[in-house]
């Protein structure tokens with residue numbers, strides 16, 4: 001049993017932070033004794049969100065956690081993707097491939113985000129019961145931190161934790177990470193958060209008899225789309241409203257809405273979609289929007305920071321490399337690499353080297369996604385009637401010809417990424 005302590009603070013209990021906490025708490029093969037604190041800004045666990053995919057190395061991490069069967073059991077039951085016009089006419093259909101390592105737009109490991117976060121946090125609790133030293137604190141954030149010779153001294157905002165010294169600080173607090181700015185200061189620039197021009201909102205609505213197990217995606221002019229996706233339970237379905245601007249830029253009209261309260265966001269979306277040409281189940285979706293208690297809206301940005309590790313501090317998940325469609329898988333594999341590199345060190349003075357190794361090992365894989373996002377999401381969310389016609393003609397042809405290579409390229413746009421030849425490092429656990 002290792003006796004030298006390694007004090008680790010994780011900011012953010014989303015998929016990235018919670019999965020890292022779990023892997024550290026299980027302490028597989030650690031040479032030091034991890035003492036973990038994970039803080040979350042929200043006063044309670046954020047167990048909401050719609051379907052997220054587990055792909056590529058994320059699948060290997062899930063297997064290492066011993067969760068393959070459990071994730072399959074919780075699969076959303078989605079069977080494929082149907083692209084439609086605003087009247088509900090299907091223009092193309094792409095079924096799931098059934099191959100876990102070459103997944104189409106519908107993943108073989110499709111799970112609701114809230115369920116995954118719940119599983120991770122429950123796993124952390126179980127490890128604690130077995131003796132892991134882990135403290136999960138909700139309603140707390142980092143107020144400030146100072147890098148001294150003996151570690152990072154952290155001062156907290158809400159008084160739930162005393163000021164403490166840590167050997168490692170991990171920023172896993174999402175795209176707009178405040179901790180990232182504290183670590184990198186002026187080096188953390190606004191241009192590292194690259195807008196996609198896509199505003200997405202997620203919420204659940206009651207299921208009706210005519211609902212099936214297909215992801216329905218209806219495009220209509222104005223860069224607008226509505227998605228309807230199945231949940232495993234027989235009671236609800238997931239709905240996404242998306243607004244895509246013509247360029248990868250922030251829209252000055254929508255930006256204030258993203259930062260406004262939920263009621264303002266819902267009201268804005270209602271106005272936009274009521275005025276659209278969509279007739280497919282629109283009343284049902286708008287009623288569902290009004291009633292939803294799990295509504296979430298964001299601007300899908302890509303985060304591309306030049307550096308992930310700095311001394312004893314490091315960034316992970318969306319805070320470091322938010323990437324549309326694969327954020328969850330990237331977060332899982334990144335957490336595994338951090339835990340693995342930390343598991344090898346025998347002294348806290350080696351923390352900077354371990355974090356640097358994580359960056360060196362994992363960055364080449366994350367970089368692979370740059371190309372795939374070049375044309376997405378604008379091509380798939382056209383502004384005009386003609387643009388929509390062309391888009392549907394293209395996807396219709398790809399689906400009709402059933403050329404496997406084309407389908408895989410097409411699916412990659414929608415998160416169908418694979419391992420790209422990159423392999424998870426082995427840490428012996």
Ligand SMILES: Cc1cc2nc3c(=O)[nH]c(=O)nc-3n(C[C@H](O)[C@H](O)[C@H](O)COP(=O)(O)OP(=O)(O)OC[C@H]3O[C@@H](n4cnc5c(N)ncnc54)[C@H](O)[C@@H]3O)c2cc1C
Pocket residue numbers: 011012013014015016017039040041042046048049050051052113140141142172173174175177178179202296316317318319325327328331
């Ligand atoms: C509520 C919610 C719903 C989502 N729904 C979907 C969805 O339906 N589909 C999809 O593809 N993706 C969704 N996402 C995004 C998706 O979960 C991530 O892209 C991916 O899983 C990577 O996760 P992450 O942990 O890096 O970031 P996030 O999931 O954004 O988690 C970051 C966490 O840090 C917390 N946090 C923020 N600031 C601070 C702070 N200063 N101090 C402490 N904690 C802080 C946040 O509350 C959040 O819990 C959602 C995210 C959230 C937060």
